[in-house]
Amino acid sequence: MTSTFIVSPMTALDIAEVLALENRLFPQDAWPESFFYDELAHTSAGDDPEATRRYWVARTAAGELAGYVGMMCVLPHADVQTLAVAPEAQGQGLGTRLLNLLIAAAREQGAEQVLLEVRADNPGAQALYLREGFHPIHTRARYYPDGQDALIMQKPLTDLDAPSSAADLRSPQS
Incomplete structure (x- = not known):
């Protein structure tokens, strides 16, 4: 089954749901709530060249949080800060879509490379990253x-x- 996901910039209003999903997916390494607020303090709607962070959330057509992604971009590097997809939304291309959104934004900001760290015991995430270059x-x-x-x-x-x-990657897809 393929779902339509609506991707938009993350705001402070999203943090409670993002934090709940973060704790559900990463119980041993979950970010505390303050990290998300700190990261959002360094974001903009995408039009501030001084902003070093970009975060997005993906929601189902019913408005349920399906995933989120965030990056830090300090040229010449961009870094995947976080990427998460709810278990019920996995296998529908959302992780790939969120990662490609981040990569496109990094490229638009002039980054020469994207870096990330992933748990050595997470072969699913590693497979996604390998597929995406x-x-x-x-x-x-x-x-x-x-x-x-x-x-x-x-x-x-x-x-x-x-x-x-x-911008193309943010629009709804089936």
């Missing part, structure tokens, strides 16, 4: 609070792999 460059031993390693992955941003614009 990321490759492992380093392992941070015992990075997470439970002692799990983090795999650092990188995607160079070249004209050869340019997706559509970030």
